[in-house]
Amino acid sequence: MPIHIERDVRLQSGRTVDEVRLSYAIYGELNAARDNLVIFPTYFTGRQSCNEPYFGQGRALDPNIHCILVPSLIGNSDSSSPSNTTGPDAGAAFPNFTIHDNVRLQRALVDKLFQVERVALVIGWSMGGCQAFEWAAQFPDFVARALPFCATAMCSTHNHVFLEGVKAALTADGDWAGGNYSAPPARGLRAFGRAYAGWAYSREFFNRRLYRPLGFETSEDLLQDWERDHLSWDANDLLCKVWTWQHADISVNGRYHGDLPTALNAIKARMIVMPATTDMYFAETQASREASLIPNAEFRPFFSHWGHCAATPSAPDPGFLPFLDDAIFDLMSE
CATH class of the missing domain: 1.10.1740 (Rna Polymerase Sigma Factor; Chain: A)
Known part of the structure; x- marks a missing residue:
């Protein structure tokens, strides 16, 4: 699998890491207009191939039409992780990476590989959706659309x-x-x-x-x-x-200084915020409050008894993937 390497990476914690490896996969090709790039980060226990059930030929996201970049979360055993790092940062000594740190690394990868003026869509499930929120907040002029599903902009106390x-x-x-x-x-x-x-x-x-x-x-x-x-x-x-998930908050950075409403209001992307109605991780009520503060967001919950796993790619609620495809089609047609 391809690996992007960044050196002398300064983390939000203030710590500098000599080398960070970001694993990724690409499905499809960038078109001549350079306007079909989709970023689809991995989730908590996801690897790149785990995202494949969300797209395909004839689907709303189609590698024949879109260039889909799937970057792996730091710590997922493919990108830099405690298990594959040697030296003083190995194992339990591995540094803490925030969602913000992950997205900054992903932005460096995008700039190196694609040189696009804007990203057509950032999308993700669970922690992948948390990264989609982060992309939209940190790069409001760069992200045209975002669709976080079963995710929120901040990890709640619950x-x-x-x-x-x-x-x-x-x-x-x-x-x-x-x-x-x-x-x-x-x-x-x-x-x-x-x-x-x-x-x-x-x-x-x-x-x-x-x-x-x-x-x-x-x-x-x-x-x-x-x-x-x-x-x-x-x-x-x-x-x-787990540490990365617990510290997810799009406002905790030098741009927004912990002001979550300001961070949400700064998002310029057209968005569909899609919780599952019985998700106990990323609650529908929190997603609704956050969506109400995003200027161009539609709140589109998916009713299901399947909780967070309504949207799991391996075995979702039978109605979810068509529901997701409809939302992507709607968002991409605007």
């Missing part, structure tokens, strides 16, 4: 507390050893996945046994699947991304 829970579940494993483990802390990783699953879906998802169409006879079967999935991740990589 969301932060949820993440404290899964973090505590992982780090309670004695084998975690303060991040200096010699073998994966398997009990902690399983506990992380099990705790995560209860928040990823809604109460009605479980009460209505909507896990059965996904191939799980019982809720325990679903929980065990989430355990297995998280066993595939490096513990420090997960914790790195």
Whole structure:
């Protein structure tokens, strides 16, 4: 996979990192007018290929029509991460990267590869959507359109507390050893996945046994699947991304000085803000408040009992992808 390298990167924390590697994938080609670039960042446990169910031939985002750039989040094991870094910044010593830091690196990549005057669309699910908000706020004259789905511009206190829970579940494993483990802390990783699953879906998802169409006879079967999935991740990589998620806020920077309403009001992109109605991470009420402060935003919630995972690319609510495509078509036609 291609890698973009930035050297002597100064982070929001004030720390300077000698080298940062940003992994990315490109689907399609930039057109002659240089006006078809779409940026689609990865989400919390997403790799580049995980975004592929969101686009395709004949879809609203079509690699035959659009040039789709998928940059990987720092900490996702492909870009610079605790697990693939050597030297003094390896493992538990890996520096903290904010969403702002990630987007600044992505902007450097875009400028190097494409030299476009504007980006046609920035879009993303979950933490990918948080990055879409950041793009729109930090580069208001550069982003023509944005569509964050199941995401908000700032991590809420409730969301932060949820993440404290899964973090505590992982780090309670004695084998975690303060991040200096010699073998994966398997009990902690399983506990992380099990705790995560209860928040990823809604109460009605479980009460209505909507896990059965996904191939799980019982809720325990679903929980065990989430355990297995998280066993595939490096513990420090997960914790790195948890920190990034918890500190998401488009206003915490030298441009907006912590004033979230001002940051939202400064966005010039045409936007559709699309929460899932039962998402317990990025709540519909918060998304509605944020959208009301963005001058050119439409609030378009997706009704679902599937919670945050209504929009997961691997197994979404059956109605979600057509709903998303309609929104993209509408946004791109303006």
